[in-house]
Amino acid sequence: MKIIVNGIEHTLSVEPEMPLLWVLRDELGITGPKYGCGIAQCGACSVMIDGRATRSCSVPIGQVDAPVTTIEGLGAPDALHVVQEAWIAHQVAQCGYCQAGQIMAATAFLAKTPDPTDDQIDAAMSANLCRCGTYPRIRAAMKTAAAALRGDAA
Amino acid sequence: MSRIGTITRRTFMVGTAAISGGIALGFYAYKEPIDNPLLDGLGAGEAAITPYVKIDQNGVTIITPRADSGQGAYSVQAALVAEELDVDLGAITIDPGVPSAAYFNGKVIAEGLPFASTDMGTLAKGARSMGQVLGKIMGVQVTGGSSTVADAYEKLRIAGAVARETLKQVAADKTGLAADVLRTQDGRVLLPDGTSIAYTALAASKVEPISKVTLRDQSDWRYLTKSMQRIDMVQKSTGTLTYGIDLRFDGMVFATVRTNPRLGGGVRGFDAIDARAARGVIDVIPVTGGAAVVADNTWRAFRAADMIEFDWGDAPYPHEQADMWDTVSQSFTKAHQDSQFKDTGDVDAALTTGETLSAEYRIPYLGHAPLEPLNAVVKYDGTRLDVWTGTQIPLFMVGNIERLHGISADNIHIQNQYMGGSFGRRLEDDYVQQAVEIALSMPNVPIKMTWSREEDMTHDFPRPMQIARASGAVENGAVTAFDLAIAAASTTASQMSRIGQPAFGPDVAIVAGAWDQPLAIPNYRVTGYRAPALVPVSSWRSVGASGNAFFHNGFLDELFHKAGADPLEELLRLCDHDLSRKVLQAVGEMSDWGTPLGANRGRGIAFTVAFGVPTAEVVTVTNTPQGIKIDEVFVAAEVGKVIDPVNFQNQAEGGVIWALGHAMNCEVTFADGMAEQTNFHAYEAMRMYQTPKVTVRALENGPDVRGIGEPTVPPAAPALANAIYAATGLRIREMPMNKHIDFV
Numbered sequence: 001m002k003i004i005v006n007g008i009e010h011t012l013s014v015e016p017e018m019p020l021l022w023v024l025r026d027e028l029g030i031t032g033p034k035y036g037c038g039i040a041q042c043g044a045c046s047v048m049i050d051g052r053a054t055r056s057c058s059v060p061i062g063q064v065d066a067p068v069t070t071i072e073g074l075g076a077p078d079a080l081h082v083v084q085e086a087w088i089a090h091q092v093a094q095c096g097y098c099q100a101g102q103i104m105a106a107t108a109f110l111a112k113t114p115d116p117t118d119d120q121i122d123a124a125m126s127a128n129l130c131r132c133g134t135y136p137r138i139r140a141a142m143k144t145a146a147a148a149l150r151g152d153a154a
Numbered sequence: 155m156s157r158i159g160t161i162t163r164r165t166f167m168v169g170t171a172a173i174s175g176g177i178a179l180g181f182y183a184y185k186e187p188i189d190n191p192l193l194d195g196l197g198a199g200e201a202a203i204t205p206y207v208k209i210d211q212n213g214v215t216i217i218t219p220r221a222d223s224g225q226g227a228y229s230v231q232a233a234l235v236a237e238e239l240d241v242d243l244g245a246i247t248i249d250p251g252v253p254s255a256a257y258f259n260g261k262v263i264a265e266g267l268p269f270a271s272t273d274m275g276t277l278a279k280g281a282r283s284m285g286q287v288l289g290k291i292m293g294v295q296v297t298g299g300s301s302t303v304a305d306a307y308e309k310l311r312i313a314g315a316v317a318r319e320t321l322k323q324v325a326a327d328k329t330g331l332a333a334d335v336l337r338t339q340d341g342r343v344l345l346p347d348g349t350s351i352a353y354t355a356l357a358a359s360k361v362e363p364i365s366k367v368t369l370r371d372q373s374d375w376r377y378l379t380k381s382m383q384r385i386d387m388v389q390k391s392t393g394t395l396t397y398g399i400d401l402r403f404d405g406m407v408f409a410t411v412r413t414n415p416r417l418g419g420g421v422r423g424f425d426a427i428d429a430r431a432a433r434g435v436i437d438v439i440p441v442t443g444g445a446a447v448v449a450d451n452t453w454r455a456f457r458a459a460d461m462i463e464f465d466w467g468d469a470p471y472p473h474e475q476a477d478m479w480d481t482v483s484q485s486f487t488k489a490h491q492d493s494q495f496k497d498t499g500d501v502d503a504a505l506t507t508g509e510t511l512s513a514e515y516r517i518p519y520l521g522h523a524p525l526e527p528l529n530a531v532v533k534y535d536g537t538r539l540d541v542w543t544g545t546q547i548p549l550f551m552v553g554n555i556e557r558l559h560g561i562s563a564d565n566i567h568i569q570n571q572y573m574g575g576s577f578g579r580r581l582e583d584d585y586v587q588q589a590v591e592i593a594l595s596m597p598n599v600p601i602k603m604t605w606s607r608e609e610d611m612t613h614d615f616p617r618p619m620q621i622a623r624a625s626g627a628v629e630n631g632a633v634t635a636f637d638l639a640i641a642a643a644s645t646t647a648s649q650m651s652r653i654g655q656p657a658f659g660p661d662v663a664i665v666a667g668a669w670d671q672p673l674a675i676p677n678y679r680v681t682g683y684r685a686p687a688l689v690p691v692s693s694w695r696s697v698g699a700s701g702n703a704f705f706h707n708g709f710l711d712e713l714f715h716k717a718g719a720d721p722l723e724e725l726l727r728l729c730d731h732d733l734s735r736k737v738l739q740a741v742g743e744m745s746d747w748g749t750p751l752g753a754n755r756g757r758g759i760a761f762t763v764a765f766g767v768p769t770a771e772v773v774t775v776t777n778t779p780q781g782i783k784i785d786e787v788f789v790a791a792e793v794g795k796v797i798d799p800v801n802f803q804n805q806a807e808g809g810v811i812w813a814l815g816h817a818m819n820c821e822v823t824f825a826d827g828m829a830e831q832t833n834f835h836a837y838e839a840m841r842m843y844q845t846p847k848v849t850v851r852a853l854e855n856g857p858d859v860r861g862i863g864e865p866t867v868p869p870a871a872p873a874l875a876n877a878i879y880a881a882t883g884l885r886i887r888e889m890p891m892n893k894h895i896d897f898v
Contacts, residue, residue, distance in 0.1 A: 012453075015433065018261075018451075018453055018454075019453060021453075022451060022452060022453035025418050025452070026402075026451040026452050026453065027407060027451065029402060031399075031400035031402075032392075032393025033393075033450075034399070034525070034526070034574070035398075035399065035527065035604070035607075036526075036527070036607065036834075037607045037833050037834050038456075038606065038607055039607075039833055039835065041833060041834040041835050042525065042562060042834050044525055049306070053355070057595070070393065071392065071393030072392075072393050072394070074392075075165075075392060076392060076394075077388050077389070077392050077394060080388075080391075080392070084391045086394055086530070087391040088387050088388055088391050091383065091384060091387055091801075091804065092391070093224075093384075093386070093387060093390035093391060093574060094224040094225065094226070094804055094805075094808055095223060095224025095524070095526070095574050095575040095576075096224065096386065096389075096390030096391075096395060096572075096574070097224075097397065097524075097525045097526045097574025097575060098525055098574075099390055099391060100393040101393065110365045111478075121842075122842050122843040122845075123843065125842045126841040126842045126843040128840075128842075129525065129834060129838070129839075129841065130525075131523065131525045131575045131577070131812075131839065132224050132575060132808045132812075133807060133809075133810070133811025133812050133815070133840060133845075134804070134808065135809035135811065135840070135841075135842045136807055136845065136847065136848060137804070137844040138842065139842070143373070
């Protein structure tokens with residue numbers, strides 16, 4: 001079985017029912033996506049499959065038929081994605097454990113909704129749990145990121 | 155041997171007994187200082203001038219012994235040292251260090267004594283300074299009680315200053331110049347001729363640490379009180395920070411554990427035939443109360459653990475929630491009385507006059523559920539035991555491993571890790587002891603033990619369920635009597651039992667946030683009743699005050715309304731603590747208290763002093779056709795000084811959201827002896843759509859620098875309940891509030 005993650009093809013020999021999350025974390029050593037609940041309730045494991053935000057804990061590897069992007073593939077400390085820049089500028093993270101998932105969900109959402117209303121942001125992001133309560137900063141960072149992605153002056 | 159000097163332990167002691175602004179630090183007078191743990195195993199060319207600063211040719215490392223569970227402890231500790239050491243925060247490395255009594259927390263015990271933090275009397279002050287001594291003697295290296303900044307504020311700046319002045323002396327000796335013509339900047343000693351020497355080039359020299367330093371004036375600060383970028387922010391925004399759960403070592407295996415969800419009930423036996431045969435399973439190992447599955451992948455371990463058939467023992471407590479409530483309810487007796495720290499006036503007589511009111515309040519068990527499920531990596535080589543995990547109690551953990559597994563403390567090595575939340579959960583080390591059990595049976599193999607979310611949720615040490623009975627009287631528009639009785643199991647006794655220690659005296663946690671409030675109610679009594687132990691319980695963000703503030707503020711609001719008084723005006727009239735009055739005035743101003751809000755809207759106020767921080771909060775709500783919408787929260791808190799405004803706001807806001815989310819939506823209940831909430835579908839707390847706008851104002855009038863990780867939690871729930879009453883006329887006396895009203 002083959003899978004493309006962050007542009008790199010990997011060959012695997014695992015059960016098709018193994019969730020993508022555990023393939024990433026334990027088989028490939030890609031630990032940006034986090035285990036939080038295992039039942040698609042918290043969003044800490046969010047990755048993009050073919051550009052769509054997906055809960056990797058609940059997608060069997062056998063059903064993954066498109067390239068996967070994890071937080072590591074979105075940007076890097078020396079080559080940040082615009083959404084990551086906004087997250088840093090607003091100092092969103094507290095414990096930070098959910099933030100890779102939040103950023104992946106936000107990035108996928110903003111790609112489709114370049115000028116979101118507050119209600120749209122709330123609706124899109126309420127599936128991602130943050131136990132530290134960073135939601136106000138996530139909202140603010142998303143607005144900054146949306147403006148930057150649209151090319152608005154800061 | 156070329157470390158800084160032949161630094162002896164004695165010279166380090168002199169180094170830390172430094173003078174701060176001309177005032178000697180009191181606690182050093184009580185007992186000899188403690189060995190510097192950095193002196194063990196220093197390599198060539200490395201220097202450890204104080205327990206907090208280590209320098210070698212590659213750079214400067216700042217030791218940050220208070221654990222980081224997301225509250226920014228590493229950053230603030232590094233900043234306090236860096237401010238005096240003159241290093242660029244972006245150019246240093248941080249290391250949580252090794253567990254050591256040198257890193258004792260003087261504040262966490264000092265503030266846990268039965269004296270109100272607003273009490274500045276001789277006895278209270280004396281007890282607090284003895285608490286410092288106790289913390290030192292016991293080597294209490296604990297992260298908790300919002301004490302990190304309070305404890306570190308002077309200590310770490312002194313450490314930085316001692317290191318700086320010592321490095322200047324080394325440079326002086328090297329160059330033949332006088333130390334007082336040297337300056338320091340960004341990790342270098344600057345010479346008068348415009349040249350400079352890097353700290354890293356001085357580490358291999360010999361010197362005696364400087365014994366006296368003067369701390370800088372605030373006007374010269376570069377980092378402190380200014381908004382700083384946390385040192386972990388880029389890593390946390392790029393998925394590149396390694397948490398405990400992300401660790402990977404060569405040859406590592408992956409394990410999980412299942413133990414009896416009837417907590418403490420033990421296991422009579424188990425059948426693991428299918429689990430052993432499952433793909434990837436390496437072994438199934440009995441552990442205390444259950445079994446561990448060791449596999450080549452975490453998910454395979456989880457799956458195999460599901461296949462084990464266990465024969466669990468019975469729960470050593472009532473199996474059903476209703477019976478647990480009965481147990482607490484029956485504890486309001488003289489035999490169960492635990493404390494009566496507050497008894498002013500003649501409450502019984504006052505309750506016979508004026509208009510009287512009585513009510514009963516309840517709060518449920520609440521779990522911590524940090525988003526990173528509990529985990530630990532452990533390796534045992536037959537003698538040495540290495541543990542990599544996130545913990546708030548590294549030294550107690552060493553003691554527990556020694557006590558439970560017979561490994562000498564000298565052979566136990568703990569490396570603290572970044573944590574994906576804790577909220578008090580990692581004041582317990584049950585998960586680590588399980589991982590140690592696995593490692594002991596698989597020597598020389600690093601094992602990573604990860605709990606499933608379900609294991610995590612069903613094996614928490616929740617905040618205790620509590621019942622409060624309140625009576626009061628009002629006369630002529632004022633509160634004349636307030637009598638609050640609170641029954642709960644003892645958190646402290648439960649915790650102490652797990653470190654093999656008895657707990658003496660009353661448990662302050664049963665009444666914290668209620669008995670110690672600076673209100674001059676003429677007849678005022680708060681009584682604590684100790685309910686029998688039920689499930690094991692522990693500290694939950696803001697501990698006793700988290701629930702007691704709900705009882706105290708909720709019933710006060712009932713009395714204010716009964717009296718026909720304005721809640722803020724009546725609080726201001728009753729409050730006899732100047733710093734607290736300013737907090738109340740501030741929140742009134744921020745929230746436009748007293749102005750009309752419009753139809754179907756309401757404001758509620760609550761005020762609590764917790765962890766030495768007077769905090770007042772106003773919540774506004776709208777009663778929509780679909781349910782209550784929380785519109786805004788206003789917070790004013792007195793913390794003496796804000797060390798990092800960004801992180802202050804983040805913690806203050808996070809505390810409010812934490813409190814409101816759980817107050818609205820969460821409880822842990824038991825059926826058949828087991829927690830019924832097994833994952834986040836049944837324990838949601840706050841999600842973004844319910845999150846209000848939160849406005850925070852810090853007041854800096856007080857003499858003591860305080861932490862803000864917990865103090866904004868206690869007033870939030872009662873302010874919400876009081877706002878709901880104002881908007882709807884419905885008085886909510888029980889959490890979760892969604893049992894009584896819908897929220898949108």
